[in-house]
Amino acid sequence: MFSPLTPQQLSTLSTDSRIENTLLNKDIIYFPTISPPPTTATEYVYIKRYMRLSTVKEKILNAVLLAERITGKKESLPVLSCVLLEASRELSVRATNLEAGVEVTVPCEIEDKGTIAVSATVLSQTLRSIAADKITLKTEEGNLLVESRGTKTLIKAVPHDEFPILTAGKEKKGITIPRERLLHGIQSVSYAASPSMIRPELGSVYVSIRRDGIMCVATDSFRLAEKKIPGAGRKDEIEILVPLRHALELGHVLERIKDEEIELSADESQMSVAGSEVRYTSRVVDGTFPDYKEIIPKTFSAEAVVLKNDFAEMLRKARVFSGNDQHVGLHLYPKKKIFSATARSSDVGEMSDSIDAAVSGEDLDINFHIGYLADCLSSIESDSITLGFAGSGKPLVIRGVSDQSFTYLVMPLNR
Amino acid sequence: MRMTTLSMSNRELWQNALVQIELGTSQASFRTWFRNTDIASRDGGTVHVAVPSKIVKEWLMEKHHKLILKALRSLDSSIRTVEYAVHRTALPAEKRAQRQPVSENASFDLGSLYIDKRDNLNPRYTFETFVVGPFNEIAHAAARAVVERPGLSYNPLFVYGATGRGKTHLIQAVGNQFKKAHANKKVLYVTSERFTTDFLNAVRAGRSSGFKDQYQQYDVLIMDDVQFIANTEKTQEELFHVFNRLHDDNKQIIFSSDKHPALLAGLEERLKGRFSAGMIAEIPEPDVESRVAIIKAKIESHGFSIPDDIIQYIAENVRGNIRELEGVLNMIVCKSQLKGKGVTHADVRALIKHNVKPNKGVSVDEVVRRIAQYYEVAEKSIYEKTRKKEVVKPRQIIMYMLREEFSVSYPSIGEKLGGRDHTTVIHSCEKIKEEIKSNTSLEQELEHIRTLIHA
Numbered sequence: 001m002f003s004p005l006t007p008q009q010l011s012t013l014s015t016d017s018r019i020e021n022t023l024l025n026k027d028i029i030y031f032p033t034i035s036p037p038p039t040t041a042t043e044y045v046y047i048k049r050y051m052r053l054s055t056v057k058e059k060i061l062n063a064v065l066l067a068e069r070i071t072g073k074k075e076s077l078p079v080l081s082c083v084l085l086e087a088s089r090e091l092s093v094r095a096t097n098l099e100a101g102v103e104v105t106v107p108c109e110i111e112d113k114g115t116i117a118v119s120a121t122v123l124s125q126t127l128r129s130i131a132a133d134k135i136t137l138k139t140e141e142g143n144l145l146v147e148s149r150g151t152k153t154l155i156k157a158v159p160h161d162e163f164p165i166l167t168a169g170k171e172k173k174g175i176t177i178p179r180e181r182l183l184h185g186i187q188s189v190s191y192a193a194s195p196s197m198i199r200p201e202l203g204s205v206y207v208s209i210r211r212d213g214i215m216c217v218a219t220d221s222f223r224l225a226e227k228k229i230p231g232a233g234r235k236d237e238i239e240i241l242v243p244l245r246h247a248l249e250l251g252h253v254l255e256r257i258k259d260e261e262i263e264l265s266a267d268e269s270q271m272s273v274a275g276s277e278v279r280y281t282s283r284v285v286d287g288t289f290p291d292y293k294e295i296i297p298k299t300f301s302a303e304a305v306v307l308k309n310d311f312a313e314m315l316r317k318a319r320v321f322s323g324n325d326q327h328v329g330l331h332l333y334p335k336k337k338i339f340s341a342t343a344r345s346s347d348v349g350e351m352s353d354s355i356d357a358a359v360s361g362e363d364l365d366i367n368f369h370i371g372y373l374a375d376c377l378s379s380i381e382s383d384s385i386t387l388g389f390a391g392s393g394k395p396l397v398i399r400g401v402s403d404q405s406f407t408y409l410v411m412p413l414n415r
Numbered sequence: 416m417r418m419t420t421l422s423m424s425n426r427e428l429w430q431n432a433l434v435q436i437e438l439g440t441s442q443a444s445f446r447t448w449f450r451n452t453d454i455a456s457r458d459g460g461t462v463h464v465a466v467p468s469k470i471v472k473e474w475l476m477e478k479h480h481k482l483i484l485k486a487l488r489s490l491d492s493s494i495r496t497v498e499y500a501v502h503r504t505a506l507p508a509e510k511r512a513q514r515q516p517v518s519e520n521a522s523f524d525l526g527s528l529y530i531d532k533r534d535n536l537n538p539r540y541t542f543e544t545f546v547v548g549p550f551n552e553i554a555h556a557a558a559r560a561v562v563e564r565p566g567l568s569y570n571p572l573f574v575y576g577a578t579g580r581g582k583t584h585l586i587q588a589v590g591n592q593f594k595k596a597h598a599n600k601k602v603l604y605v606t607s608e609r610f611t612t613d614f615l616n617a618v619r620a621g622r623s624s625g626f627k628d629q630y631q632q633y634d635v636l637i638m639d640d641v642q643f644i645a646n647t648e649k650t651q652e653e654l655f656h657v658f659n660r661l662h663d664d665n666k667q668i669i670f671s672s673d674k675h676p677a678l679l680a681g682l683e684e685r686l687k688g689r690f691s692a693g694m695i696a697e698i699p700e701p702d703v704e705s706r707v708a709i710i711k712a713k714i715e716s717h718g719f720s721i722p723d724d725i726i727q728y729i730a731e732n733v734r735g736n737i738r739e740l741e742g743v744l745n746m747i748v749c750k751s752q753l754k755g756k757g758v759t760h761a762d763v764r765a766l767i768k769h770n771v772k773p774n775k776g777v778s779v780d781e782v783v784r785r786i787a788q789y790y791e792v793a794e795k796s797i798y799e800k801t802r803k804k805e806v807v808k809p810r811q812i813i814m815y816m817l818r819e820e821f822s823v824s825y826p827s828i829g830e831k832l833g834g835r836d837h838t839t840v841i842h843s844c845e846k847i848k849e850e851i852k853s854n855t856s857l858e859q860e861l862e863h864i865r866t867l868i869h870a
Contacts, residue, residue, distance in 0.1 A: 076446035164473070286501070295524070414521050
């Protein structure tokens with residue numbers, strides 16, 4: 001004679017460590033109605049355990065899309081390309097690739113608790129194709145049944161006993177910072193980091209939260225971008241190096257979080273950013289970011305102030321004519337009030353363009369990689385920019401006029 | 416590569432443990448959770464396993480700890496506990512991605528920017544990056560002991576050896592490790608030249624009496640290249656006082672030099688005595704096996720790979736110090752980047768030919784004979800007193816060759832070539848050097864002679 005487990009019996013079952021290992025994550029538990037309840041796993045007979053919940057399609061779809069991005073791509077362990085749906089007090093959607101992890105909480109009505117893992121892409125495609133607003137999720141025979149008005153889909157489940165524990169960041173108290181400012185900081189500099197992790201500190205974005213504000217810096221040793229966001233500082237300080245890949249993903253997550261403030265916590269191996277419904281964790285680099293202040297030139301041999309858009313346009317044109325190597329020559333002749341650019345390639349031709357500029361200092365001809373120059377312009381808000389040249393073979397400093405929050409350094413070409 | 420008294424290296428131990436662990440887990444599990452793991456270090460009965468991320472660490476601790484401990488204990492019963500630390504080396508895919516063509520863009524010189532201004536320590540010089548081998552294991556062990564019990568075990572610690580053998584790396588590693596272990600203690604690294612300059616500046620500014628006081632705050636003082644403090648009277652006296660004060664307070668002092676303290680010229684006896692009062696450790700020339708390990712460590716940190724047989728070849732043929740080894744490796748790396756693919760034996764041979772001091776397989780007599788032959792003069796006339804022009808030139812060239820190619824000392828050369836004064840030898844060498852600048856045919860002759868000698 002089998003009877004369904006009362007919620008009390010179910011919670012007793014899951015906290016009894018003697019049987020935990022056998023029953024954990026099993027969907028089917030048979031419970032004999034004898035008294036007192038048996039104490040060994042083998043005495044239990046299994047009954048079906050249904051997960052049953054209903055939710056708004058849009059919300060769960062967004063959660064799954066966010067989680068899908070974090071799933072491992074070519075994994076030796078099948079469960080890592082899945083999302084884990086765990087319904088207890090609320091529904092949490094989780095994914096990880098062992099370096100980073102994300103957990104999204106979805107509001108829903110839970111009738112029965114349960115846990116199930118299914119392929120992320122299959123689930124996201126399924127949800128995407130549903131037109132209705134409300135959907136229900138159930139486990140049926142160990143698989144996931146997704147139902148809404150007019151549709152019914154059964155997705156095969158993947159055993160989830162090896163899905164990693166993501167306790168991440170929950171132990172440590174973090175600091176609360178404005179979400180937009182952190183996002184802005186990361187976006188202003190991440191393109192300057194190196195795509196390679198050979199020197200991990202160069203392949204990362206340096207994020208520091210201090211009393212005087214948030215600062216984000218990145219460099220690949222050819223150029224360096226620093227963004228300072230004052231006023232968002234906190235008493236507790238955090239300093240981390242986030243691998244570029246994870247910094248970009250964090251940016252993506254921050255864009256989709258609606259909270260105004262988020263909680264950031266970190267230790268030497270991991271960082272965690274949490275909003276009210278989303279938590280993103282990733283590993284951080286245990287290293288030192290170079291003390292770059294010294295390489296920022298203090299004096300310049302030549303300076304130019306130009307309209308940002310003029311400069312951008314000039315570079316765009318140079319790009320067309322520079323061929324594969326993307327080199328551009330900049331020329332300053334202050335006495336003649338000339339600021340121009342030249343580029344040439346044997347296939348396309350050559351160009352020479354000058355723009356209005358307030359130039360001062362000594363004459364200078366210097367070559368740069370076009371991309372390195374153009375990259376920073378989207379991070380500058382002012383209409384006018386200053387270009388400070390420290391001389392041949394030395395860095396160029398680009399800033400927005402009367403804006404000290406963003407500093408960009410770029411080294412010229414070798415010859 | 417032997418690691419002190421262990422019979423198996425940490426790497427071997429882990430590889431063997433993994434074999435057992437693989438049997439206790441599913442293939443998918445094993446490949447996922449144990450990939451990129453290794454043993455970071457061992458101290459006594461505790462093994463520290465390095466894992467690539469915290470997620471992996473938590474999983475191993477939670478699910479596989481018993482299996483891991485069992486596997487390790489079955490190989491070495493002295494192992495009692497296993498701890499896990501997150502530590503990640505560049506993955507093979509990332510290393511491959513690094514092989515890009517040499518960049519045409521200049522880059523910031525970030526190397527010196529990692530130095531901590533408060534103590535002048537370079538964070539790159541740690542025990543983790545220090546390759547231990549038979550040639551430096553004593554110095555290494557002494558350095559480790561100093562970190563364990565600063566001020567008490569070996570005080571002062573004096574490390575000496577020719578340039579480029581890793582002295583600075585080792586003594587800075589002590590500083591860095593100490594900093595890590597004791598966040599509230601203070602370390603200072605200075606070169607003796609810096610100490611001298613600072614002292615002279617203080618004298619000039621009239622602050623000399625308070626100069627020594629600033630050193631009182633440090634728990635560890637590391638002074639590099641003390642040989643350069645030779646022949647300075649006041650500076651040595653100052654160092655003497657600084658030393659006494661720190662030593663009396665059981666603060667740890669570490670010195671390095673190119674020679675044993677007893678052989679340091681121009682140094683006061685009482686200072687030499689102080690240097691010798693603790694532990695003196697030499698770092699001699701690295702043996703071939705150690706060179707191989709050092710090469711491997713250096714190229715791995717750059718994400719490069721060179722075939723083992725070429726590494727062996729380099730280790731055997733590039734004599735000289737570790738810096739020279741690095742120089743050769745840089746050239747090889749550069750060459751391979753330019754070529755866009757790996758280097759061959761031939762490439763390496765060509766590159767090191769110009770950089771290798773030849774083996775001392777050739778005797779002075781041989782050199783004399785061959786050069787005399789080349790200039791068609793009687794061999795014995797070289798040794799004689801004769802000043803005939805046709806003999807003088809070959810004789811001078813012989814002196815030049817012995818000096819430049821074989822680094823024979825001036826007095827030695829003078830003696831071997833008929834009891835001549837060393838100033839005569841110096842004069843001859845300078846003369847030939849000058850002449851090479853203006854005379855290309857002489858240069859060519861010397862090149863021919865070189866091939867004759869080294870053939």
